[in-house]
Amino acid sequence: MHPRKKRQRKNASAMKLVGSLLACFREAAGLTQRELAGRICVGEDTIASIEQGRRPLKPDLAAILDRLLETKGALSTAVENLPEIDLIPAWAEDYMDYEREAIALSWFENQVLPGLLQTENYARAVFRSKVPVLSEDEINAQVDRRVGRQEILHRKVPPTTSFVISEAVVRDRLGGDEVYAETLRHLRACADLPGITLQVMPLGRETHAALAGPFILLETPDHQHIGYAETQRGSQLITDPDEVSILAQKYAMLRTQALNPEETKGLLDRLLGEL
Incomplete structure (x- = not known):
C-alpha cells in the first residue's frame, strides 16, 4: 500500500x-x-x-x-x-505531517472510529453525515485522503499504535447494516496487526477519564511528545509539555478502564457472531 x-x-x-x-x-x-x-x-x-x-x-x-x-x-x-x-487549516495539516512520521500514536475516540481504522465505506458514511452537506467530488476526495493515511499501519516497521474506542462507536451502525458488518470485520482484523493495540471502553461505567472528549497523542522520530484535539469548528495541536502530560495521564487511566485487548477481541467476535 x-x-x-x-x-x-x-x-x-x-x-x-x-x-x-x-x-x-x-x-x-x-x-x-x-x-x-x-x-x-x-x-x-x-x-x-x-x-x-x-x-x-x-x-x-x-x-x-x-x-x-x-x-x-x-x-x-x-x-x-x-x-x-x-x-486556519495549518493545525490539521501540521498534524497530518506529524502522524505520517510518528513512531508512536495513542488515540481515544468516543463519537466515531479513528480515521486510521475506518473502511472506505465507513469513511464515506462519515463525510455524507456532514452538515452542511458536501458534494460527491468533495466526499470522494476526503475519503481517498483518509484511506491513504492508513498506509502507516502497513509499513514494514509500523508505529506503535494504541486505540481506545467507546463501545457506543463500535455498536453504532453508521452507513447501514452492510457497512456495520464490514466495519466489525475490519476492526477485528486490525486488532491482530503488528504494532496495534485495540481496546474498547465499555458502556455502563461509573467513572471515565476523558469525559471532555477525544484526543490523540503522538511521539515524533526525535522523541517529541505532541497532543492533538478536534472540536466542532477547529482543531488544536498541543506542544506544551504540561498540557501533553495531562493528556498522557488521561490516556493511561483510560487504558486501565477499558477492556483489555483480548477482551476487546472477544467483544468483536461476539458482535460478529450476532450478524
Missing part, C-alpha cells in the same frame, strides 16, 4: 515562499539542514518540511531562526503577514 499524494493546501504558495526564504538564509550562513536542525534542537525532517512548504513555520521557531541566522526579523515578519486563510 503506497502513501497518497498530499492535498495541496490553499496557502501553499505563501508557505513555499517562507520556506524558500529560510533555505536562502540557511545557505548564506553556510549551514546544512542537519546542522541547522541540530543548533535549534529539532529534527532535520522538520527543517526540510518547512523549506519545502509542507509544514508551516511557527512564530516561536521563526524568532529563534531570525536570531541564529541574523536575518533582522525577516522570517518573523513573513510569518506574521501570512494571509489569515493560511492560518
